[in-house]
Amino acid sequence: MAAQGKGLSGVSKQLHDYLPALVLFVAVLLVWEFGVALLEVQQFLLPAPSVIGDAFQENLDRLIHVGWFTTKEALGGFVIGCAAGILVAFATARWTLASETLMPFAIAANSVPIIAFAPIVNNWFGVDNPLSKMVIVAVIVFFPMMINTVRGLTLVDPAALELMRAYAASEVEILTKLRFPNALPYMFNAFKIAATLSMIGAVVSEYFGGNRSALGIFITQEAAQFRFANAWAAIIVASIVGVTFYLVVLLVERVTIPWHSSVRGEQAR
Amino acid sequence: MIEDLQTAVVRLDDVDKVFNQGTGNETVALKNIDLDVRPGEFVSIIGPSGCGKSTLLRLVGDLVQPTQGEVLVNGKPARQARLDQDYGIVFQAPVLFEWRSIINNVQLPLELRGVKKAQRTARARELLGMVELSGFEQHYPWQLSGGMQQRASIARALAIQPELLLMDEPFGALDEMTRERMNMELHNIWRRTETTVLFVTHSIAEAVFLSTRILVMSARPGQIMHVVDVDLPVPRGEHTREETAYFEAETEVREWLRKAKGYRA
Amino acid sequence: MDAVTGKQTQIRKTQTRFSLRPLPHPVRQALSLLVVFILLALIWEGVKWIGGDMWRPESNPFGISHDPPFRFKIASDLNLPHLWDIFEAFGNASRRNGPPLIAVLFDASVFTFREAVVGFLLGGLLGFILGTLFAHVTLLNRGCMPYVVASQTIPILAIAPMVVIWLKAGWVSVAVIAAYLTFFPVTINTLRGLRSPDPTALEMMRAYAASRWDVMWKLRFPAALPYIFTALKISATASIVGAIIGELPSGIRGGLGGAILNFNSYYISGPSRLWATIIASAVVGIAFYLLVTAVEAYILRNRQVAGDAGKL
DSSP states (O other): OGGGGTTTTHHHHHHHHHHHHHHHHHHHHHHHHHHHHHTTOOTTTOOOHHHHHHHHHHTHHHHHHHHHHHHHHHHHHHHHHHHHHHHHHHHHHHSHHHHHHHHHHHHHHHTSOGGGGHHHHHHHHOTTOHHHHHHHHHHHHHHHHHHHHHHHHHOOOHHHHHHHHHTTOOHHHHIIIIIHHHHHHHHHHHHHHHHHHHHHHHHHHGGGOOOTTSHHHHHHHHHHTTOHHHHHHHHHHHHHHHHHHHHHHHHHHHHHOTTSHHHHOSOOO | OOOOGGGOSEEEEEEEEEETTTSTTOEEEEEEEEEEEOTTOEEEEEOSTTSSHHHHHHHHTTSSOOSEEEEEETTEEHHHHHHTTOEEEEOSSOOOOTTSOHHHHHHHHHHHHTOOHHHHHHHHHHHHHHTTOTTOTTOOGGGSOHHHHHHHHHHHHHTTOOSEEEEESTTTTSOHHHHHHHHHHHHHHHHHHOOEEEEEESOHHHHHHHOSEEEEEOSSSBOEEEEEEOOOOSSOOGGGGGSHHHHHHHHHHHHHHHHSTTOOO | OHHHHHHHHHHHHHSSSOOOSOOSOHHHHHHHHHHHHHHHHHHHHHHHHHHSSOBOGGGSTTOOOBOOSOOOSTTSTTTSOOHHHHHHHHHSBSSTTOOBHHHHHHHHHHHHHHHHHHHHHHHHHHHHHHHHHHHHOHHHHHHHHHHHHHHTTSOHHHHHHHHHHHHOSSHHHHHHHHHHHHHHHHHHHHHHHHTOSOHHHHHHHHHTTOOHHHIIIIIIHHHHHHHHHHHHHHHHHHHHHHHHHHHHHHTOOSSHHHHHHHHHHTTTTOHHHHHHHHHHHHHHHHHHHHHHHHHHHHHTTTSSSOSOSSOO
């Protein structure tokens, strides 16, 4: 019921919600800046925020260039992995037996450190080829996507299923009108996981070699040459892209499933 | 009772239902059920919990299949009747889809029937008016109280203008006052639509107030122990609850329920 | 017969929850495991049959000679070794006069597993403490939560070198990196789990004048356990990934991450060794996951639905 008053007090309420986070942000920056100066922390241990800021400005063009390159890899992997995960989930959820047999394997496969495959995939498609990073990202993203979608399609209220059967709904209608909408919140959870995983996956897989204009390569090179401020600036770029990616998914979720409790906020308790 | 086969809306002929047959935890839910429901009747099924009331209702709706015997709805096998959408159903929980607005929830059965959009919207509006939910068309289920949600689910059950309405303890989760009001509303809807109703409940007052006939069931294995005919004039209202015939019927049901094994009043 | 099986599937469909735990019959499960593995192996060798390199009779156990009609780059002996070659690699020495690869990989697995477990425990504890704090102090929750989420968008590999400099190169710093990946799911699900009890249950505790401490340990924590285990299962995997990744830039060569780097640089001369290492990593990841699942099954053995609460 609390959600009903929403919208009226929009701006001030939002400010109230985010104020503690903002205050903390400023406080941490200040402590970091002066702490580093006071304790005379070495550059290579932890550069001060102002130094990172300078590095950020100096390398802005290069950072945008490498950041965009890796973002494309992450996006490509996200799309391929999510599409494949959803497809397989729909295919297996169609047959109860198939999904019950395959789910334990999918869950087990999800606990395989996929990143270990990065060097192999590099060999397959070429170290410089963005496709090899996309494939790794896609595989990382695939399992959470598939597992969550199968869950959403199968964890349906039995009474709702009975209702659909009482009205002689066909299998297709049950899928489109009940299972699919039921799965949407689960799928958005997976999209959110996939959003952050895809950027991390792309950067990390670049560690095993990659195009010179990639963010991960930039970070390792700068760190290897003890230009840590530059490395930190690049880390912040990766983080910004990841957060943006996550927020976009959040926004789409808000538009797509406004009815779900995760969107309309905590239910009145 | 002599029944005309053709006019029976629901007909059960020596029906048994055994769950988990052939496994370790075999349970006989229903035994030797014979039942005829004539058009326009309001038949309540009452009995101790776990006696198979809901199973009986689900047999009629072809949501479970009998182990033995035959279930006919409108003279055809229950399965065919379900595929023809011959009945509407209301569960104890409203079972509204949280992703659909109230009006879209009410429209669902019409959608499954392939009714055109304009037509089904008009029908849904009309029904929401009937259950006094006008103005809540665009609300989502979570914005409505429990009683309002259940009214919406009744509207949904009525959407296809069914000749038969199956209700499984529809007001079980509501408070006494809301329940009495809903009973009144359901009675009026029944009168106006002349629908046949099969109604599962564990409230004696509710059963007597609404029904033309009450089936009292025994504890597991569920059997129909006794049939109480309720000869209260229609339309019924607040005055009905004060009539002698009302008390007599209540007493009769209560006494038979006591005989049902496992019933603790 | 048909009627009975039909009824059973019907009953299964009407059950409230889709079972994510292993199938009821262990035999059937073992069988399906076997079938899936055989299928995967068939696909693998099938690809090699269609588009791999020449099959020489002396180098495969069946003595088959076969010239695949196509030559896919992916399916070459370098990029996709024959399964028997990979299994053979386990038995061969990884370097001249060294112990067999399987012994090397076993040591590496134990090494990485140790880092992961320590990281898992550190991260799990940190996550639990943070979740508990956030559940009780709203201001802290609102102030810190966005950064906890943001922390997961930082590629750990990038901060790993710095962690290694801070804590000196050694398995402890790798454990810290593993903990960084571990704490997040536990934080989120501890918070959700501690908030999960029914409001009436909370009111009942208040009615008995239970202290905050009692409410925490007698109601909130038990209610949160299924949520926490869900997170721990995710964290088990994450800690292995974290340990492998943490080894890469820190110059630690005793574990699986080191082995991957090592065999990757000698890939041309022996691709099977890298594949064998990947299989070892997969086994360690799955084993840790199963270990946590087993602990969960034991601790939550009396709960109605374990294992499916608060999916992330």
